[in-house]
Amino acid sequence: xxxxxxxxxxxxxxxxxxxxxxxxxxxxxxxxxxxxxxxxxxxxxxxxxxxxxxxxxxxxxxxxxxxxxxxxxxxxxxxxxxxxxxxxxxxxxxxxxxxxxxxxxxxxxxxxxxxxxxxxxxxxxxxxxxxxxxxxxxxxxxxxxxxxxxxxxxxxxxxxxxxxxxxxxxxxxxxxxxxxxxxxxxxxxxxxxxxxxxxxxxxxxxxxxxxxxxxxxxxxxxxxxxxxxxxxxxxxxxxxxxxxxxxxxxxxxxxxxxxxxxxxxxxxxxxx
Amino acid sequence: xxxxxxxxxxxxxxxxxxxxxxxxxxxxxxxxxxxxxxxxxxxxxxxxxxxxxxxxxxxxxxxxxxxxxxxxxxxxxxxxxxxxxxxxxxxxxxxxxxxxxxxxxxxxxxxxxxxxxxxxxxxxxxxxxxxxxxxxxxxxxxxxxxxxxxxxxxxxxxxxxxxxxxxxxxxxxxxxxxxxxxxxxxxxxxxxxxxxxxxxxxxxxxxxxxxxxxxxxxxxxxxxxxxxxxxxxxxxxxxxxxxxxxxxxxxxxxxxxxxxxxxxxxxxxxxxxxxxxxxxxxxxxxxxxxxxxx
Numbered sequence: 001x002x003x004x005x006x007x008x009x010x011x012x013x014x015x016x017x018x019x020x021x022x023x024x025x026x027x028x029x030x031x032x033x034x035x036x037x038x039x040x041x042x043x044x045x046x047x048x049x050x051x052x053x054x055x056x057x058x059x060x061x062x063x064x065x066x067x068x069x070x071x072x073x074x075x076x077x078x079x080x081x082x083x084x085x086x087x088x089x090x091x092x093x094x095x096x097x098x099x100x101x102x103x104x105x106x107x108x109x110x111x112x113x114x115x116x117x118x119x120x121x122x123x124x125x126x127x128x129x130x131x132x133x134x135x136x137x138x139x140x141x142x143x144x145x146x147x148x149x150x151x152x153x154x155x156x157x158x159x160x161x162x163x164x165x166x167x168x169x170x171x172x173x174x175x176x177x178x179x180x181x182x183x184x185x186x187x188x189x190x191x192x193x194x195x196x197x198x199x200x201x202x203x204x205x206x207x208x209x210x211x212x213x214x215x216x217x218x219x220x221x222x223x224x225x226x227x228x229x230x231x232x233x234x235x236x237x238x239x240x241x242x243x244x245x246x247x248x249x250x251x252x253x254x255x256x257x258x259x260x261x262x263x264x265x266x267x268x269x270x271x272x
Numbered sequence: 273x274x275x276x277x278x279x280x281x282x283x284x285x286x287x288x289x290x291x292x293x294x295x296x297x298x299x300x301x302x303x304x305x306x307x308x309x310x311x312x313x314x315x316x317x318x319x320x321x322x323x324x325x326x327x328x329x330x331x332x333x334x335x336x337x338x339x340x341x342x343x344x345x346x347x348x349x350x351x352x353x354x355x356x357x358x359x360x361x362x363x364x365x366x367x368x369x370x371x372x373x374x375x376x377x378x379x380x381x382x383x384x385x386x387x388x389x390x391x392x393x394x395x396x397x398x399x400x401x402x403x404x405x406x407x408x409x410x411x412x413x414x415x416x417x418x419x420x421x422x423x424x425x426x427x428x429x430x431x432x433x434x435x436x437x438x439x440x441x442x443x444x445x446x447x448x449x450x451x452x453x454x455x456x457x458x459x460x461x462x463x464x465x466x467x468x469x470x471x472x473x474x475x476x477x478x479x480x481x482x483x484x485x486x487x488x489x490x491x492x493x494x495x496x497x498x499x500x501x502x503x504x505x506x507x508x509x510x511x512x513x514x515x516x517x518x519x520x521x522x523x524x525x526x527x528x529x530x531x532x533x534x535x536x537x538x539x540x541x542x543x544x545x546x547x548x549x550x551x552x553x554x555x556x557x558x559x560x561x562x563x564x565x566x
Contacts, residue, residue, distance in 0.1 A: 034524075062524025071528075091529055149414040154500070155331045156522035156532070164331075172329055175341075178417060178511045179500030181521045185400070192405055193415050 025052075028246045031059035032066015032079030033158055034182075035201060036235050038266040039105055040079055043254045046262060050253075054246065063158045070238045071097050076247045078238040081107070081158030101236040102243065104254050106269040108202035108224040108232040109162055110211040112187075114194050119143030121213035124230060127167050130197060133174030138195060150177040151186050151198035159183070162233040163199050199231075203267025221269045235268065303544070310541050313337070313534035322538060328502040328513070330522065330532040337535045341502045343542065345512035346488055348505045349422040349498060353487040356427025358480055361434030365476075368435070369442040370464055381439065388432035396496030399425045404497065413509055417499040420508040425493045430483035437482065441475025442468060474557045481554035485547050491516035515543045 030040055037060045044056040061069075066078035071092045084092075084099050092099050111127055113119060119142055129135040130148055138145045152173050153160040164170065180186050183204040190196040191208040198209075202219055205211050211219060215230055223229035243251050253259050260270035313322070317337055325338015368380050403424060404416030445468050453463040469476070499511020500521070519536050526532045 060524075062526075064526045064528065065524050068528040087530065147414055154521040155329065156524075156526050161331070170333065172332060175327070175503045176501045176510070178415060179502070179513065179521070180417075181495050181500070181517075185496065188400060189404075189415065189417060193408070195414050 026054045026246050028054065028056045028077070028250055029059075029075045030056070030066075030077035030079060030237070031061050031069050031075050032077075032238075033063040033081040033235070034060045035063075035081040035107065035158055036066075036079035036104075036237070038203075039235070039254075039263055039268060040077075040237075042262045042266050043250070043259055046258075047250055047253055056250070062156075064156075067092075067099070067238060070099060070240055071095055073097065073240065076239065077243075077250070080236045080238060081233065082161050083234075083236065084238065097240045099238050099240070100242055101238050102251050102255075103234040103271055104237050104251070105235045105260075105263040106224050106232055106271055107235055108219045108229050108269065109159060109166075109199050110202055110205050110219045111167075111197065111199050111214060111231070112190050112205065112209040112211050113143065113197050114145065114190055115208070115210050116194050117143045117145050117210060119212065120210075121216065123215055124167055127197075127214070128169065128171060131168055131173050131177065132171045145195040147195050149193050149196040150174060151189055151193075151196055152177045152179055153183075153186065153199070154179050154181055157181075158233075159199070159201060163231065166231045167199075201267075202269070221264075224269045225271075234271070306537055306541050306544060310534055310537035313531055313538050316531055322535070323542070326504060328518070330526075330535060335531060337531070337538075339515070339535075339539055339542065341504050342513055342515045342518050342539065344504055345419075345498070345502070346514040346516070346543070346546075348508075348512055349419050349426055349494060349514060350484055350488045352419055352423025352508055353426030353430055354480065354484060356424055357430035357434050357483055357487075360427070361431040361479075361483065362438055362476065364431070364435045365438035365442055366464065366469065369439045370468065381436070384432050384435045387428065388436075390429075392429065392490060392492040393496070395425050395429065396493040399493065399497035407509075411509055415499060415511065417497050417511055418509050419498060419505055419512045422494045422498040422512070422514075423508065425497060426487040426490055429490060429493070430487050433483040433486050434479045437479035438472070438476045441472040441479065444475070445471045474560050478554040478558040481550050481557065485550040485554070488550070489516060489543070489547055491520050495520050515539045519543075 037058065040058045044058050048054055048056055063080040063082050066080045067084050067088050069075040070078035071088070080101070083101060089099055111122060117138065119138070122141070126135065126141050130141060131150060131152065135141050136148055138148055141148065150173070153163070155173070178189070180189060183200040186198040186200050187204055187206065187209060190198040202224065217223050217229050219229050224232040237251060239247050254263070255272060257272070260272050263270050322337055322339060323343070324340050325336060326340050327336040327338045328341060329336040364380075364384060368377055372380060399421050400417070403421050406416065407413060407418070407421055408416035449467055449471055450463055453467040458466065494514045495517040498514060498517060500513045500517060501511040502513040503510065505512045519539055522532070523536050526536065
């Protein structure tokens with residue numbers, strides 16, 4: 001019996017010491033949007049290389065999680081692929097938290113079709129008609145492939161929110177549209193389905209699918225930054241109050257030319 | 273010495289009592305949180321409108337929180353999975369317990385149980401890249417991500433549960449039943465189908481119901497392959513959206529404390545009640561089975 005107690009106490013002392021040793025460096029925690037995740041991870045890796053005493057932990061969860069984590073004070077930085085909603089800002093204020101967002105990158109959303117489709121460009125109007133169900137045949141939209149198979153992101157995702165705001169303008173997606181849970185799932189489905197249309201972040205587009213020219217503008221870094229490309233969005237990192245301490249150091253690093261190069265490396269568009 | 277030992281035993285007893293209660297406390301805690309977090313929604317909408325509403329548009333203005341398509345989607349793929357799993361699982365169970373040689377049995381039973389260990393995300397991936405294109409070609413469908421695809425995969429996942437428990441129940445049928453049947457001149461097939469399987473019927477039903485519980489609660493696979501359209505299903509070749517997939521896909525992106533967030537907890541409550549009902553039925557059936565055999 002006493003042996004067990006002894007070993008347990010030794011073990012707990014060991015664990016506590018190890019914990020203290022690990023916590024000796026500076027810590028920065030962040031969580032939130034899976035869209036921002038690759039940027040945050042890449043930047044965190046490079047930042048930790050330059051500052052070996054800093055420990056950054058990055059988690060996903062979604063924009064809602066990022067915003068909520070800032071409200072609850074469980075992280076230093078909350079990532080979001082959308083601006084915080086008025087309701088969220090109000091709730092945060094109720095908790096004594098002032099949410100400050102820093103735009104760290106921009107993302108364009110590409111409308112994509114199967115490579116076999118003859119269509120090359122689309123207007124926002126037509127895209128809206130397709131997604132709301134007013135048009136259901138490719139022949140009516142200027143393409144080929146028979147019946148249009150509509151693929152959308154889940155209505156809760158940040159990507160959908162931007163698509164909803166810029167393309168649907170609040171109209172409802174037809175009910176039988178497929179709702180997939182990730183950019184990758186949409187890419188796979190569109191590339192294997194002749195009549196499909198979908199939308200994904202610019203960084204996810206590969207040559208397995210055909211990105212469409214929207215309102216006469218090709219989605220590219222230049223057109224997203226200049227604001228000419230109509231379906232684009234800023235990506236945010238939220239802090240409680242203006243960023244300070246390690247969070248400020250990290251954001252400054254991410255917004256520096258080196259940091260912005262990392263943003264481009266993972267497929268997004270630099271803001272500076 | 274004996275007193276010391278008794279003390280030690282008493283201590284261990286208390287420790288295990290604590291463990292036993294811990295899981296119950298956790299369960300109660302989870303139930304309380306589920307209900308507490310879903311209640312605020314019902315200040316906004318009626319329970320019936322929630323359960324029987326036909327439109328799930330949680331992020332629109334004004335939002336619509338009708339989960340009927342989701343409930344039906346879940347039931348639809350669950351029934352589909354049973355259509356796949358019951359014949360295959362039961363057939364395997366009958367073969368393993370009644371026909372296979374002892375050597376073969378020792379290989380087959382663990383092999384079926386290994387199937388239960390495949391992570392659902394792996395099955396989901398398999399469904400996306402193998403089954404979906406296959407279904408699309410065979411049925412000339414616009415998309416292979418549909419209820420049929422999900423049913424097949426959930427069926428595969430439910431097979432180990434159904435086979436394993438059914439096999440135990442069939443093996444537990446007293447020898448006397450079979451011997452009496454042979455004595456009356458029945459052949460092996462007749463004995464199996466008319467005596468052994470009916471004798472194990474309640475055990476088999478409880479196996480099926482447990483398999484059903486497994487299928488209705490499965491999340492990752494259906495999120496990946498069911499297609500996700502929140503429509504009232506009419507055919508297995510349509511995409512559907514289940515309750516589990518909706519919670520998994522939307523919980524991460526919703527604002528905490530919003531009606532949408534409460535609605536997702538509401539779905540969780542409905543799912544919890546459905547699974548609870550399945551488990552209670554399985555338990556009742558299994559109890560009847562035990563009584564009959566003894």
